[in-house]
Amino acid sequence: MQIIQSLSEISGRYRALFVDLWGCVHDGVHPFPGAVEALKAYRATGGKVVLVTNSPRPRDGVAEQIAGIGVPADAYDAIATSGDSARLAMYQGAVGTRVWHMGYADESDDGFFTPPAILDDPLAIERVPLERAEGIVCTGPADPYADPSEMRPQFLAAKTRGLKLLCANPDIVVDRGGRREWCAGAYAQLYTEMGGESLYFGKPHPPIYDLARRRLAAIADVGDASILAIGDGPQTDAAGAMGEDLDLLFISGGLGAEETGTAIGGSPDPARLERYLAETGVAPTYVIGTLR
Incomplete structure (x- = not known):
């Protein structure tokens, strides 16, 4: 493992990046200083950037969302979302055709319940109350600050009936502008x-990496040995990269900032970083405080 100070120290070894968004490029409110510039600089050398995110939104919705918080389109080449992978599975009948939808109270669907264009004959999906449902589709909690245990009564009823839960975002938590939310x-x-x-389609599970490789193949022929994964989530980004045998640049200033002693714009404390990596089972190729 090597602690680095900038992406440019190692980027010449790779032809493409699989980059996590939340916690690496932005905090849900603003881009991180230096992150956008680092990606632009990498693309200027001919490198390809695929944003690989556990957002439940389709890629067009993610592009619109990140543009609104200051991440421009010239910072990346393609987007692969867990929402796209999960939506494809849903319209192929993974959890039935009558589904109980769990989502954010202010969510406007963002295209999740629009049939994917790549399917010739998508099933007709109907959103219904839990008592009529054949399965559950979870894009997020109604209240991201409420304890998940509040859903135990509904989940007990669903489990008793043998309903499957399709999870469109495997992230456990994210930090939005410094405040932690459930996912x-x-x-x-x-x-x-x-x-x-529960059925998962985002990181660390294979479907989203298959999608990311297809998105990359549409613009360049790049083998896995020339792809660098970048992320801050031990259970998602890191576990996924390790499972796919991709080199990993771990962002210590994301979800593990406190545990690794990574100050804003700084580097991790080496001793605390070693403990954190041992505790989480993360074995990165490189570590950086923040993407820059």
Whole structure:
């Protein structure tokens, strides 16, 4: 493992980047200083940037969202989202045709319930109350600050009926502008712990990496040995990269900032970083405080 100060120190070894968004490029409110510039500089050398995100939104929705918070289109080449992978599975019948949708209270669907264009004959999906549902689709919690355990009564009823839960975002938590929020992954985890069956399509699971490779192949012929994964989530970004046998640049100033002693714009404390990596089982190729 090597602690680096800038992406440019190692970027010449790779022809493409699989880059996590939340916690690496932005905090849900603003881009991180230096992150956008680092990606632009990499692309200027001919490198390709695929944003690989556990957002439940389709890629067009993510592009619109990040543009609104200051991440421009010239900072990346393509986007692969867990939402796209999950939506494709849903319209192929992964959890039935009548689904109970769990989502943010202010969510406007962002295209998730629009059939994917690549399917010739998508199933007709109907959103119904839990008591009529054949399956559950979770894009996020209604209240991201409420404890997931509040869903135990509904999950018990669903588990008893053998309903599967499709999780469109395996992230457990994210930090939005410094405030921590629960994500869909926390609810899928609870459902599984209660004995239910959860289906995952984002990091660290293979479907999103298959999608990312297809998006990359559409613009360049790049083998896995020339791809660098960048992320801050031990259970998602890191586990996914390790499982796919991709080199990993771990961002210590994201979800693990406090544990690794990474100050804003700084580097991790080496001793605290070593403990954190040992505790989480992360074995990165490189570590950087923040993407820059």
